[in-house]
Amino acid sequence: MTDQTAVTEKPKAVPTLPNAAKVTEVTHWTDRLFSFKVERPQTLRFRSGEFVMIGLMNDPDPVTGKQKPLLRAYSIASPSWDEEMEFYSIKVQDGPLTSKLQHIKVGDEIILRPKPVGTLVTDAILPGKRLWMFATGTGVAPFASLMRDPDVYEKFDEIILMHTCREVGELEYGRKLVEHIKSDEMLSEIEAGKLRYYPTTTREEFHHMGRVTDNLTSGKVFEDLGVEPLNPDTDRGMVCGNLAFNKDIMAILDGFGLREGANSEPKEYVVEKAFVD
Numbered sequence: 675m676t677d678q679t680a681v682t683e684k685p686k687a688v689p690t691l692p693n694a695a696k697v698t699e700v701t702h703w704t705d706r707l708f709s710f711k712v713e714r715p716q717t718l719r720f721r722s723g724e725f726v727m728i729g730l731m732n733d734p735d736p737v738t739g740k741q742k743p744l745l746r747a748y749s750i751a752s753p754s755w756d757e758e759m760e761f762y763s764i765k766v767q768d769g770p771l772t773s774k775l776q777h778i779k780v781g782d783e784i785i786l787r788p789k790p791v792g793t794l795v796t797d798a799i800l801p802g803k804r805l806w807m808f809a810t811g812t813g814v815a816p817f818a819s820l821m822r823d824p825d826v827y828e829k830f831d832e833i834i835l836m837h838t839c840r841e842v843g844e845l846e847y848g849r850k851l852v853e854h855i856k857s858d859e860m861l862s863e864i865e866a867g868k869l870r871y872y873p874t875t876t877r878e879e880f881h882h883m884g885r886v887t888d889n890l891t892s893g894k895v896f897e898d899l900g901v902e903p904l905n906p907d908t909d910r911g912m913v914c915g916n917l918a919f920n921k922d923i924m925a926i927l928d929g930f931g932l933r934e935g936a937n938s939e940p941k942e943y944v945v946e947k948a949f950v951d
């Protein structure tokens with residue numbers, strides 16, 4: 675007698691992800707932060723500083739069994755010339771996406787929608803001498819991209835990254851990246867000593883402390899770095915943080931005489947949300 679089950683059983687369909695990108699590297703920085711790299715789709719072009727929608731398939735609907743993509747906006751943390759794409763992510767324990775995304779491993783696939791957009795691009799600011807990058811938390815991600823882009827160093831004499839987190843460990847991704855840029859043979863030649871790094875914490879002892887906003891209004895950062903206060907003739911800004919931070923720093927930049935620009939109308943500074951509350 676033949677084994678009927680073996681004859682009638684069809685091979686199970688393996689669901690293929692739409693816009694799938696294979697994970698090539700995962701690094702966990704703290705219990706709340708991780709970064710990962712994926713293969714870059716050959717046709718995907720973007721400007722350093724832009725964001726895309728990425729995600730995973732949602733759990734099957736309990737009634738229909740159908741699965742829908744669960745997507746979130748993510749800044750591309752790698753520069754536009756890189757063959758791989760890097761992302762720097764929060765882990766929200768009850769977050770629909772990141773409660774799952776934090777468990778991805780090398781060889782897994784994510785969904786990567788190939789439609790990059792965003793305002794944190796050099797095209798959206800007027801030429802200037804000094805570019806300030808103001809970030810809190812994962813808001814450093816678009817600057818991780820821009821800091822590695824030769825275009826930024828061609829356009830500006832000095833680039834200053836101010837990054838603030840609650841704790842020292844949350845600064846590590848940015849710190850290591852700056853260290854890498856300054857020691858890597860190719861990147862250090864492009865950077866040519868133009869990149870300055872001003873990390874601060876707000877809730878753990880560190881050699882520099884305080885909110886980005888407070889260090890600007892008190893003048894402490896200008897004193898510490900030995901630079902002139904912000905001037906609309908020479909200084910340009912890019913902002914990426916939580917909503918309250920963005921609002922507060924915009925008022926400060928406006929106070930220094932800088933104006934908010936956009937892709938369609940470049941001015942002295944641009945802003946993007948690092949996440950939606």
Ligand SMILES: Cc1cc2nc3c(=O)[nH]c(=O)nc-3n(C[C@H](O)[C@H](O)[C@H](O)COP(=O)(O)OP(=O)(O)OC[C@H]3O[C@@H](n4cnc5c(N)ncnc54)[C@H](O)[C@@H]3O)c2cc1C
Pocket residue numbers: 725746747748749750762763764766768769770771772773811812815816946947948949950951
């Ligand atoms: C333009 C844009 C770019 C973004 N880029 C990034 C990025 O590069 N890296 C990244 O981790 N997130 C980024 N985000 C946030 C991201 O889209 C998701 O919100 C995040 O991945 C959490 O998804 P979730 O489904 O797990 O939880 P959600 O339901 O999306 O969020 C739950 C709550 O977690 C908090 N939260 C969400 N994201 C963050 C964060 N990044 N830092 C601190 N708290 C957060 C908020 O309080 C939010 O209400 C970006 C958002 C926008 C609008």
Ligand SMILES: NC(=O)c1ccc[n+]([C@@H]2O[C@H](COP(=O)([O-])OP(=O)(O)OC[C@H]3O[C@@H](n4cnc5c(N)ncnc54)[C@H](OP(=O)(O)O)[C@@H]3O)[C@@H](O)[C@H]2O)c1
Pocket residue numbers: 706810811812838839840841875876877885886887888915916918919920922
């Ligand atoms: N970071 C953690 O250890 C931690 C742990 C568990 C849960 N969470 C939750 O996760 C969410 C995001 O936390 P997060 O730490 O990633 O991001 P965050 O709350 O945006 O804080 C990041 C940094 O931005 C500063 N900041 C916040 N608002 C500001 C403003 N208006 N102007 C200037 N600086 C400002 C913070 O300073 P201050 O410290 O002065 O606010 C902190 O140094 C929050 O809801 C938080 O409760 C965070």
